Amino acid sequence: MNAEIDISKVILETDRLRIRPWSMEDLEDFYEYASVDGVGQMAGWNPHKSRSESQEIMNRFISHKRTFALELKKNKKVIGSIGIEEISFDLGEPYTSLKGREIGYVLSKEYWGMGLMPEAAGKVMEYCFDVSGCQFLQCSHSFENAQSKRVIEKCGFEFIQDYERTNKNGENHKSKMYVKMSPQ
Secondary structure, three states: OEOOOOOOOOOEEOOOEEEEEOOHHHHHHHHHHHOOOOOHHHHOOOOOOOHHHHHHHHHHHHHHOOEEEEEEOOOOEEEEEEEEEOOOOOOOOOHHHOOEEEEEEEEOHHHOOOOHHHHHHHHHHHHHHHOOOOOEEEEEEEOOOHHHHHHHHHOOOEEEEEEEEEOOOOOEEEEEEEEEEOOO
């Protein structure tokens, strides 16, 4: 069962990041990283072809109230996103009777390998468990996405099973599903 989420007034901070709702002023930063080949494909979507495509997706981020912008504090640049999505894959019991969500994320290629995504995901996971009442979180990655696998492992998720999913770009990918239970 999906826990209720509304991040529209939530701001989280880590040493290097301000994790906040998206705003209309973020369009150029979003398009800059979302249009780069290799970024979106890692998360299951194709590079953005235009600013209007980025605008449409950013509008959904804002209206759905469940996707954070990741702003690098040192330069106030948005370098990625992390969403607290509805559960896309039914894991069966005991999860079916618990409140949970699925975490998904993407980071500008320029900032890969710096430990920023585990930092952001850890803070968002705290919010989900301590404030939003999630009893578990799930997260997945395609077999090819070694970077995402490292983030998931650093965040303490446990492998549950392999499965096949259809990504937003319509491609089928063999993927790995992980779960983390609330520490409470």
